[in-house]
Amino acid sequence: MSKVVKSLREAIALAGLRDGMTVSFHHHLRNGDFVLNFVMDEIAGMGIRDLTVNASALFDVHTPLIGHTESRVVTHLAANYISAGLGRAISRGALEAPVEFRTHGGRPKDIALGRTPIDVAFIAAPAADPMGNCTGRIGKSTCGSLGYAFADAMYAKRVVVITDNIVPYPLQGWSIPESYVDYVVTVDAIGDPKGIVSGTTQVTRDPVGLVMAAQAAKVIQASGLLKEGFSFQTGAGGASLAAARFLKDIMLREGIQGSFASGGITGYLVDMLREGCFRSLMDVQCFDLKAVESLREDPRHQEISAMQYAAPGERGAVVDSLDVVILGATEIDTDFHVNVHTDSNGSIMGGSGGHSDTAAGSKLAMIIAPLFRARMPIVTDRVTCISTPGQDIDVLVTQAGVAVNPRQAELRERLEQAGLPVVDIHELKERAEAITGKPKALPKGDRVAAKVISREGELLDTIYTLPEGR
Amino acid sequence: MSKVVKSLREAIALAGLRDGMTVSFHHHLRNGDFVLNFVMDEIAGMGIRDLTVNASALFDVHTPLIGHTESRVVTHLAANYISAGLGRAISRGALEAPVEFRTHGGRPKDIALGRTPIDVAFIAAPAADPMGNCTGRIGKSTCGSLGYAFADAMYAKRVVVITDNIVPYPLQGWSIPESYVDYVVTVDAIGDPKGIVSGTTQVTRDPVGLVMAAQAAKVIQASGLLKEGFSFQTGAGGASLAAARFLKDIMLREGIQGSFASGGITGYLVDMLREGCFRSLMDVQCFDLKAVESLREDPRHQEISAMQYAAPGERGAVVDSLDVVILGATEIDTDFHVNVHTDSNGSIMGGSGGHSDTAAGSKLAMIIAPLFRARMPIVTDRVTCISTPGQDIDVLVTQAGVAVNPRQAELRERLEQAGLPVVDIHELKERAEAITGKPKALPKGDRVAAKVISREGELLDTIYTLPEGR
Numbered sequence: 001m002s003k004v005v006k007s008l009r010e011a012i013a014l015a016g017l018r019d020g021m022t023v024s025f026h027h028h029l030r031n032g033d034f035v036l037n038f039v040m041d042e043i044a045g046m047g048i049r050d051l052t053v054n055a056s057a058l059f060d061v062h063t064p065l066i067g068h069t070e071s072r073v074v075t076h077l078a079a080n081y082i083s084a085g086l087g088r089a090i091s092r093g094a095l096e097a098p099v100e101f102r103t104h105g106g107r108p109k110d111i112a113l114g115r116t117p118i119d120v121a122f123i124a125a126p127a128a129d130p131m132g133n134c135t136g137r138i139g140k141s142t143c144g145s146l147g148y149a150f151a152d153a154m155y156a157k158r159v160v161v162i163t164d165n166i167v168p169y170p171l172q173g174w175s176i177p178e179s180y181v182d183y184v185v186t187v188d189a190i191g192d193p194k195g196i197v198s199g200t201t202q203v204t205r206d207p208v209g210l211v212m213a214a215q216a217a218k219v220i221q222a223s224g225l226l227k228e229g230f231s232f233q234t235g236a237g238g239a240s241l242a243a244a245r246f247l248k249d250i251m252l253r254e255g256i257q258g259s260f261a262s263g264g265i266t267g268y269l270v271d272m273l274r275e276g277c278f279r280s281l282m283d284v285q286c287f288d289l290k291a292v293e294s295l296r297e298d299p300r301h302q303e304i305s306a307m308q309y310a311a312p313g314e315r316g317a318v319v320d321s322l323d324v325v326i327l328g329a330t331e332i333d334t335d336f337h338v339n340v341h342t343d344s345n346g347s348i349m350g351g352s353g354g355h356s357d358t359a360a361g362s363k364l365a366m367i368i369a370p371l372f373r374a375r376m377p378i379v380t381d382r383v384t385c386i387s388t389p390g391q392d393i394d395v396l397v398t399q400a401g402v403a404v405n406p407r408q409a410e411l412r413e414r415l416e417q418a419g420l421p422v423v424d425i426h427e428l429k430e431r432a433e434a435i436t437g438k439p440k441a442l443p444k445g446d447r448v449a450a451k452v453i454s455r456e457g458e459l460l461d462t463i464y465t466l467p468e469g470r
Numbered sequence: 471m472s473k474v475v476k477s478l479r480e481a482i483a484l485a486g487l488r489d490g491m492t493v494s495f496h497h498h499l500r501n502g503d504f505v506l507n508f509v510m511d512e513i514a515g516m517g518i519r520d521l522t523v524n525a526s527a528l529f530d531v532h533t534p535l536i537g538h539t540e541s542r543v544v545t546h547l548a549a550n551y552i553s554a555g556l557g558r559a560i561s562r563g564a565l566e567a568p569v570e571f572r573t574h575g576g577r578p579k580d581i582a583l584g585r586t587p588i589d590v591a592f593i594a595a596p597a598a599d600p601m602g603n604c605t606g607r608i609g610k611s612t613c614g615s616l617g618y619a620f621a622d623a624m625y626a627k628r629v630v631v632i633t634d635n636i637v638p639y640p641l642q643g644w645s646i647p648e649s650y651v652d653y654v655v656t657v658d659a660i661g662d663p664k665g666i667v668s669g670t671t672q673v674t675r676d677p678v679g680l681v682m683a684a685q686a687a688k689v690i691q692a693s694g695l696l697k698e699g700f701s702f703q704t705g706a707g708g709a710s711l712a713a714a715r716f717l718k719d720i721m722l723r724e725g726i727q728g729s730f731a732s733g734g735i736t737g738y739l740v741d742m743l744r745e746g747c748f749r750s751l752m753d754v755q756c757f758d759l760k761a762v763e764s765l766r767e768d769p770r771h772q773e774i775s776a777m778q779y780a781a782p783g784e785r786g787a788v789v790d791s792l793d794v795v796i797l798g799a800t801e802i803d804t805d806f807h808v809n810v811h812t813d814s815n816g817s818i819m820g821g822s823g824g825h826s827d828t829a830a831g832s833k834l835a836m837i838i839a840p841l842f843r844a845r846m847p848i849v850t851d852r853v854t855c856i857s858t859p860g861q862d863i864d865v866l867v868t869q870a871g872v873a874v875n876p877r878q879a880e881l882r883e884r885l886e887q888a889g890l891p892v893v894d895i896h897e898l899k900e901r902a903e904a905i906t907g908k909p910k911a912l913p914k915g916d917r918v919a920a921k922v923i924s925r926e927g928e929l930l931d932t933i934y935t936l937p938e939g940r
Contacts (some may be wrong), residue, residue, distance in 0.1 A: 001790045131791060168699065169791055170730050170750050172770055179778045182785060229638065260640050280640050300642055308649045315649060320471045321601060321639055 002130040003184045008042050008162070011183040012120070015158035017043065020050045021119035022076075024156060026149035027057035028124070028136055028285060031083070032195025035124035035162050037064050038187070044073045052076035054116060056107060056148040056306070057351065060085035061195060069094050078116065080104050080351050087348030091449050093465045099348075099450040101341060101463075104284070105310025105317060105357035106455040108151030112307065115457060121156035123149050123176065124190045128163040132181025133174035136286075137296040139165035141191045144286025144295045145265075146175040150305035153180040164190045175303055198288050203245055203268070204238030208399045212368050213242030215420070216326060216397045221250055222418035223364050223411060225323040230258035232278070233319075233358055234326040236266050236287045239368050243326055244268055251277045262309065262318050263325075263354055265291040265301070273300060282318050284309040284354075310357035312455045319354070319361030327355055329369045331383040334425050336390030336405050338367060339383035341452060344376040346384050346442050347466055348450060356388035357455050364411070367396045377432035377439055379425065384442060385452060386461040400431050443467040472600040473654045478512050478632070481653040482590070485628035487513065490520045491589035492546075494626060496619035497527035498594070498606055498755060501553070502665025505594035505632050507534050508657070514543045522546035524586060526577060526618040526776070527821065530555035531665060539564050548586065550574050550821050557818030561919050563935045569818075569920040571811060571933075574754070575780025575787060575827035576925040578621030582777065585927060591626035593619050593646065594660045598633040602651025603644035606756075607766040609635035611661045614756025614765045615735075616645040620775035623650040634660045645773055668758050673715055673738070674708025678869045682838050683712030685890070686796060686867045691720055692888035693834050693881060695793040700728035702748075703789075703828055704796040706736050706757045709838050713796055714738055721747045732779065732788050733795075733824055735761040735771070743770060752788050754779040754824075780827035782925045789824070789831030797825055799839045801853040804895050806860030806875050808837060809853035811922060814846040816854050816912050817936055818920060826858035827925050834881070837866045847902035847909055849895065854912060855922060856931040870901050913937045 005011045017023065023043070025036045036055065041064070043051065051074050053065065058079045066089045068074040078100040082090065090099055102110060110116045125146070126139035136143040141164055153159050153176045160183045161176075204210060216239075220226050232247070234240040245268070251258065252275060261269045262282040267290030273281050281301045286292045294301045310319045319325075330350065331339040338359075340350045359365035369378045379398065394411060396403040401423035404412040415422050433439075445465030454460040475481045487493065493513070495506045506525065511534070513521065521544050523535065528549045536559045538544040548570040552560065560569055572580060580586045595616070596609035606613040611634055623629050623646045630653045631646075674680060686709075690696050702717070704710040715738070721728065722745060731739045732752040737760030743751050751771045756762045764771045780789045789795075800820065801809040808829075810820045829835035839848045849868065864881060866873040871893035874882040885892050903909075915935030924930040 001786050003786075131786060168729060168749070170752060170772070170788075172750060172772065174772075177774070177778045179775070179781065179785060179787065259638060279638070280642060282640060302640070302642065302644075305647070305649070308647045311649065315652060316471055316473075316601060317649065318640075 003132050003181060004130045005183050005185060008039065008185045009046065011160045011185045012043060012046060014183060015120045015160060017048055017120050019048055022052040022054055022117060024118040024121045024152045025055040026123065026146065026152060027055060028143040028146055028148060029191040029196045031059040031061045032191040032193060033061055033124065034189060034191050035122060036062050039122050040065065040068050044068055044071065049073055050075050052078065054078040054118060057081035058086055059083045062086055063089065066094050078102065080107055081353045082348055082351055084349035091347040091466045093445065093447055093449065098448040101351050101450055101452045103352045103357050103455040104306050104354040105312055106453060106457060108307040109311040109313060110457055111151045111155045118152060118156035120158045120160060121152035123153060123159060123161045125161050125163040127165045127167055127171060128161045128184055129167050129169040129171040130184060131169055131178040132161045132184050133171040133178045134161050134163065135171060135173055135175045137173060141189065141193060141196060142292050143196050144292035145283045145303045147284035147304055147309060148306045149176060151307055158182045160185060162187060162190060164188060197286060197292060202238060203241045206238065208370055209239035210242055211399050212397050213239050214246050215402060216243040216366060216368050217246035217250060218420060219366065219395060219397060219402060219415060220247060220324050222415050222420060224414060225364055226250065226256060228256060230256060231321055231323045232258060232261045233263040233322055235328060236264060237328050240326045241266065241268050243368065248272050248277055262322065267291055270294040310354050317361065319358045322358060322362035324364045324366065325358040325362040326366050326368055327359060329367045329378065331378055331380050332367055332369060332396055333380050333383045334429055336393040337383045337386045338388040338393055339385045340387045341385045342463060344384065348463060352387050356392060359388045359392035360455065365392055365394050367393055369396065369398060371398050371400055371428060371432040372436045375436050377436045379428045379432045380439065381429065385463050387452060396425060398428055400428060403428050473602050473651060474600050475653050475655060478509065478655050479516065481630045481655045482513060482516060484653060485590045485630060487518055487590050489518055492522040492524055492587060494588045494591045494622045495525040496593065496616065496622060497525060498613040498616055498618060499661040499666045501529040501531045502662040503531055503594065504659060504661050505592060506532050509592050510535065510538050514538055514541065519543050520545050522548065524548040524588060527551035528556055529553045532556055536564050548572065550577055551823045552818055552821055554819035561817040561936045563915065563917055563919065568918045571821050571920055571922045573780065573822045573827050573925040574776050574824040575782055576923060576927060578777040579781040579783060580927060581621045581625045588622060588626035590628045590630060591622035593623060593629060593631045595631050595633040597635045597637055597641060598631045598654055599637050599639040599641040600654060601639055601648040602631045602654050603641040603648045604631050604633065605641060605643055605645045607643060611659065611663060611666060612762050613666050614762035615753045615773045617754035617774055617779060618776045619646060621777055628652045630655060632657060632660060634658060667756060667762060672708060673711045676708065678840055679709035680712055681869050682867050683709050684716050685872060686713040686836060686838050687716030687720060688890060689836065689865060689867060689872060689885060690717060690794050692885050692890060694884060695834055696720065696726060698726060700726060701791055701793045702728060702731045703733040703792055705798060706734060707798050710796045711736065711738050713838065718742050718747055732792065737761055740764040780824050787831065789828045792828060792832035794834045794836065795828040795832040796836050796838055797829060799837045799848065801848055801850050802837055802839055802866055803850050803853045804899055806863040807853045807856045808858040808863055809855045810857045811855045812933060814854065816934065818933060822857050826862060829858045829862035830925065835862055835864050837863055839866065839868060841868050841870055841898060841902040842906045845906050847906045849899045849902045850909065851899065855933050857922060866895060868898055870898060873898055
């Protein structure tokens with residue numbers, strides 16, 4: 001028995017894909033992914049139309065999707081993150097139907113609950129055997145964790161694994177077992193290694209970033225959470241990584257061993273694991289080659305599904321065991337609402353990813369953001385789009401001071417006692433506006449470009465198209 | 471956040487267990503299991519009644535269940551295997567409703583399809599963290615694989631993990647992730663290590679067994695299947711292990727590297743892995759401590775769920791990649807139907823387990839059985855109970871010759887060409903009866919004690935109660 005079929009077209013036909021159905025993709029190959037494009041081209045060539053594409057995230061490499069929306073092969077899009085180039089096309093109105101944004105935890109939950117059923121999942125796999133056991137740990141297109149693909153594999157009606165590295169049965173160390181897989185397709189290359197993972201992730205050298213990072217580490221220390229068993233998440237942004245570096249110094253100096261770091265994993269967190277700062281890494285996605293290698297070699301470095309990582313619900317997820325998460329923002333307003341979906345002009349350039357999941361789950365959700373960027377204020381009266389509700393954000397660290405959510409009176413007191421420059425968030429907003437000027441009210445287009453759906457499945461906000469000519 | 475509750479009773483109450491519901495258990499602690507008994511005692515003490523107990527298997531240690539059937543706490547039982555002591559009580563009519571026997575592959579499939587919904591699954595775990603991540607690999611009550619518990623964890627409405635070894639979050643190397651778990655209960659001991667896994671598994675020294683084992687190895691060699699990539703399964707019975715030993719000699723001598731061995735894993739198969747006879751072990755259950763240690767230490771030794779192991783359906787399972795399986799029989803008839811549910815008197819003393827799953831999936835399903843045992847013929851006109859249909863059995867090896875299913879003309883030819891003593895199965899039956907005498911028609915009781923449900927979910931056979939006084 002073998003599930004290997006002779007072509008992608010045969011797999012699509014056998015899977016029974018028809019007009020109006022939903023196909024899904026994961027984003028572990030990031031901006032190096034070839035799979036979404038060649039699958040959609042093949043589907044277009046077969047004359048199938050009116051599809052929903054449900055991807056965990058979309059990158060600029062996926063811009064050919066816009067051609068498929070023009071020809072109405074694709075009429076609906078759902079993703080947890082859409083990068084700036086593709087996002088701009090969507091903000092200019094490439095689709096009639098609004099894009100649906102979810103969170104990394106909300107997406108698998110909605111799939112599991114049948115709210116967003118998937119007809120055919122296409123799983124790009126850096127290694128697979130002929131029965132469909134597959135992994136991202138090995139192969140020329142290695143990406144490490146396949147965390148975001150689990151829900152697709154488990155719940156899609158048909159599952160097609162696409163690999164450029166077929167290995168003899170049984171594959172050693174599968175992430176997704178054969179039980180979920182219908183067909184296996186072999187291709188020359190599923191992606192471009194240069195776009196899949198970066199070689200190394202860089203700590204910022206920007207002086208403002210370093211100031212904020214140092215302040216962030218002090219806030220964590222003052223919060224009372226930095227003690228034995230401490231758990232931590234941060235993104236791969238330069239200032240966040242710099243904060244992790246300052247944190248590491250404190251942890252090593254004071255002999256604190258944390259329990260885990262989670263989320264997207266960088267080599268920087270791998271170093272912290274190896275140096276004893278954490279007992280485990282909970283990895284839903286590898287950001288660089290050092291993380292991939294560590295996931296492959298070190299049993300303390302554990303792969304988690306997006307469901308285990310971040311799904312809302314009474315059973316909880318890894319995010320509910322988090323002490324501290326450091327997050328970014330393109331805007332944050334005086335109610336602590338955060339925007340990570342659009343730039344200050346309202347053009348789509350991101351998405352929640354795990355932002356609101358970790359903010360909701362963690363004990364301390366910290367935003368690091370400068371007061372302004374390119375003469376646009378970051379701290380503002382009202383964010384252009386609510387990505388994460390202010391009730392889940394505890395503290396904002398800027399170069400001009402630290403603002404604490406009024407809901408966290410005890411935290412504010414701790415930070416003040418530690419001598420940190422605690423300021424009211426309205427004051428930060430005014431300082432930002434003093435430099436940039438008060439931003440003009442943003443003109444909006446007349447159509448809804450995207451809906452932002454909260455991790456619990458409710459409509460959180462609406463993103464409008466850009467006005468004509470922008 | 472922690473899912474640890476203060477008592478088993480609290481977990482049962484929180485899980486909402488009420489009259490008429492279904493509770494489930496796995497059997498990895500085998501005859502050393504404490505969990506099923508103390509959970510059922512607690513449930514009885516809470517006054518809950520009319521429950522269905524769905525266990526992957528039941529052992530004599532679970533005989534207190536009979537008391538719960540008398541008091542009507544338990545009115546329905548389902549299991550894939552029931553050992554002889556408990557089986558006899560059931561054959562004597564302990565339950566009004568027939569016990570439902572399934573296979574190791576059919577059970578998870580029926581659970582996944584909602585045919586046998588589980589309200590509360592109780593998962594005995596040799597190690598767990600406070601969020602419910604759990605494993606059988608470590609702890610004083612280690613049992614290795616938790617393969618049979620996956621479906622229960624994934625599909626039960628509520629999942630209670632019971633452990634005698636709570637470890638800090640996050641556990642390293644979970645089998646079942648926290649995403650599926652509602653409550654965690656800590657107890658002093660989940661089982662008696664002496665009953666959980668045997669220290670070592672013994673190859674038979676019985677001369678008849680050794681003759682059959684040597685013949686079995688020759689049959690496999692002559693079948694043409696014993697070549698690079700060979701895959702193999704055998705039980706822990708003495709003659710089966712002896713056959714594996716002969717096979718190992720051939721494989722090492724001829725430099726054949728197989729792909730995998732699967733099923734319940736013994737130290738004997740671990741040795742074959744280490745000596746290069748296989749690239750991987752696919753382990754749904756560990757039979758001895760050497761297997762447990764290997765599963766913990768060697769990444770080539772892989773845990774599989776019962777679903778991945780043996781579930782029927784178009785996606786296939788490990789059993790569908792099997793070349794050869796060696797199986798036992800308490801009876802086999804001239805249509806090659808096999809009984810592993812009852813003894814020749816009709817008393818329940820086993821069950822299919824993975825018998826009919828592997829027979830259906832493998833290319834060569836071989837029964838090793840003596841012509842007679844304790845003056846009862848094993849080869850007979852008609853088995854007392856059909857556990858595995860004759861169409862899935864390819865060859866019978868006895869001490870008096872080898873019988874090939876007439877459906878396998880090519881196999882018969884290969885064996886004859888190899889000089890093996892191929893005989894008609896009717897001739898084996900006559901030789902058996904020449905020694906034991908023709909068995910008398912078996913008197914039956916007047917009630918159905920059990921239904922045997924095939925791996926596809928159909929009624930395969932019916933087991934009657936023993937007549938009065940037996």
